Amino acid sequence: AQSVSQHNHHVILSEAASLELGCNYSYGGTVNLFWYVQYPGQHLQLLLKYFSGDPLVKGIKGFEAEFIKSKFSFNLRKPSVQWSDTAEYFCAVTYSGNTGKLIFGQGTTLQVKP
């Protein structure tokens, strides 16, 4: 079955710490990968996406993610987090042929302490 798994459910970091959130997807052919963020009380926003090309993708707010095809992974990274990065982060994938249907991971709650 097509699925997405996020390894970390709740991450607590201090400001300036580095961040890496894991995301793995099940095999299903060609994929497009996304990271979304949901700040408290706000709607989902796209952080970054991978369709093709350079597997290292840079997104907004200093986030980046690396697509490693052999590992079916698309981990999200940020070298130095800020208190304002406190939010819920969702990895999502679309598989070719499924009409653009997004399949979400369980989400990771990131809490950054000032």
Add this chain to the structure above:
Amino acid sequence: GAVVSQHPSRVICKSGTSVKIECRSLDFQATTMFWYRQFPKQSLMLMATSNEGSKATYEQGVEKDKFLINHASLTLSTLTVTSAHPEDSSFYICSARALDRPYPTGTGELFFGEGSRLTVL
């Protein structure tokens, strides 16, 4: 970026009543909209895919007669929770795919509404 608006953002209703939630793409046309349900501290679960001018495609386990979806125009999809019960209380989120964006077919970027929190008493 493109804007998707949901209304109402919050609704409280009595058990047994029906509630309609609207999802509008404000500055783009969306032939496809998706409805998700988010339980507290959980991920978004796709309920159905709404296609303009045709019947919605429901995910396994989602009751079609319970969650009525209508996509009558290129900018509006509605979700009606019929005969709502407390277990239907949840956060419902819609998203719309912008087909006028320069992305490959089937992978158009999705834009999300603010969500609608339904509480059934």
